[in-house]
Amino acid sequence: MSARLKNRILCRGVKVPDELKTGRKSGAGPAGGRYLELDRSVVNAPIYGFSENSPISLDFFDGSYHLSENGNRHPAGLVGEPSFYAEKTSDGIPMKKIALQHGRECLATTVCQRCLYWRTRSECHFCGIELSLKYDTTVPMKNPRQLAEVGAQAEKEGFKHCTLTTGTPNVRDRGAEVLAVSTEAMKENTSLKIHVQLEPIDRERISLLKESGADTIGIHIESLDSQVFRTKCPGKAHQWDNYWEAWHDAVEILGDNQVSSYVIIGLGEREEPTKKGIERMCQSGIIPYLVPLRPIKGTKLENALPPSPQTMLDHYMHAIDCLKTYGVNPTENLAGCVRCGACSALVDFYEESHAF
Numbered sequence: 574m575s576a577r578l579k580n581r582i583l584c585r586g587v588k589v590p591d592e593l594k595t596g597r598k599s600g601a602g603p604a605g606g607r608y609l610e611l612d613r614s615v616v617n618a619p620i621y622g623f624s625e626n627s628p629i630s631l632d633f634f635d636g637s638y639h640l641s642e643n644g645n646r647h648p649a650g651l652v653g654e655p656s657f658y659a660e661k662t663s664d665g666i667p668m669k670k671i672a673l674q675h676g677r678e679c680l681a682t683t684v685c686q687r688c689l690y691w692r693t694r695s696e697c698h699f700c701g702i703e704l705s706l707k708y709d710t711t712v713p714m715k716n717p718r719q720l721a722e723v724g725a726q727a728e729k730e731g732f733k734h735c736t737l738t739t740g741t742p743n744v745r746d747r748g749a750e751v752l753a754v755s756t757e758a759m760k761e762n763t764s765l766k767i768h769v770q771l772e773p774i775d776r777e778r779i780s781l782l783k784e785s786g787a788d789t790i791g792i793h794i795e796s797l798d799s800q801v802f803r804t805k806c807p808g809k810a811h812q813w814d815n816y817w818e819a820w821h822d823a824v825e826i827l828g829d830n831q832v833s834s835y836v837i838i839g840l841g842e843r844e845e846p847t848k849k850g851i852e853r854m855c856q857s858g859i860i861p862y863l864v865p866l867r868p869i870k871g872t873k874l875e876n877a878l879p880p881s882p883q884t885m886l887d888h889y890m891h892a893i894d895c896l897k898t899y900g901v902n903p904t905e906n907l908a909g910c911v912r913c914g915a916c917s918a919l920v921d922f923y924e925e926s927h928a929f
């Protein structure tokens with residue numbers, strides 16, 4: 574039941590009282606949201622833009638928060654801010670500029686906040702990575718010591734895992750080396766499980782990430798429709814043919830259930846190639862982390878709308894059939910987006926499908 578509500582929240586957003594609109598409106602990752610607890614799950618609920626017209630609202634009464642929709646109420650909670658947001662690193666940078674809380678217990682950071690595709694005006698249309706710099710909410714490059722200090726502090730507060738992502742700094746290693754050094758620093762100073770995210774890279778560099786301590790990897794194709802991929806991700810369009818080999822190598826190196834890819838629904842993709850791609854991914858041991866488009870203010874898709882909850886539901890159900898058929902289990906993923914789960918209802922539907 575709550576998987577369906579979470580799906581509607583991710584697609585429609587939530588109207589929240591003005592005093593709760595304190596988060597980032599724009600920037601890297603799935604900005605423009607508020608983390609809400611929903612039963613045992615957590616959801617990165619969109620609260621700006623299209624969310625103003627959502628049929629779902631968050632209200633406070635009788636001493637607690639509830640989500641209201643068409644006269645129905647569902648208990649909800651606010652995920653509180655971690656204490657490290659008020660602290661600084663030993664070199665005086667606010668820890669909040671180094672890494673953020675994602676979901677409930679996931680620390681997340683964009684190690685290199687620049688992407689070469691922004692230099693050539695060929696950035697992915699949904700991406701707001703460099704907008705975070707424009708709004709001065711982060712620094713261009715996080716060094717290993719800063720990451721280790723924030724990681725150690727976050728771990729003391731109960732964080733369990735960490736997402737290290739990066740823009741593509743160069744075509745030589747596409748950020749693998751900076752992620753490897755960052756992962757090593759986190760592993761030496763914390764016991765957080767580490768998820769790394771980047772473009773397709775060669776087998777040696779996937780091994781380098783594994784040796785540095787990475788537990789899971791996300792190699793994000795964004796769209797399984799080649800036409801949409803080429804149009805909406807023009808900078809990395811040349812990578813289309815490299816995903817399958819990189820995913821295959823990653824499964825061999827990182828192991829079962831530890832390789833995933835964002836699949837954004839709502840970019841104009843065709844249904845047939847999308848569903849075929851999802852099946853082929855599961856068959857190859859890769860978790861298709863399905864997310865509805867999150868239109869970020871300041872990006873080329875800022876005025877687009879997420880897909881309908883029914884469209885997402887249809888894709889989730891297909892993906893879950895495929896995950897089960899090919900024996901891929903997203904609940905065994907150790908770190909990062911799949912374990913956090915705040916931006917997708919995939920794992921919620923997967924778990925519910927086993928409950929009956």
Ligand code: SF4
Nearest residue numbers: 688696697700702740
């Ligand atoms: S590759 Fe695309 S999504 Fe990734 S940081 Fe660069 S522009 Fe953004």
Ligand code: SF4
Nearest residue numbers: 675676910913915916
């Ligand atoms: S699912 Fe990934 S991007 Fe979304 S909040 Fe969690 S860690 Fe961040």
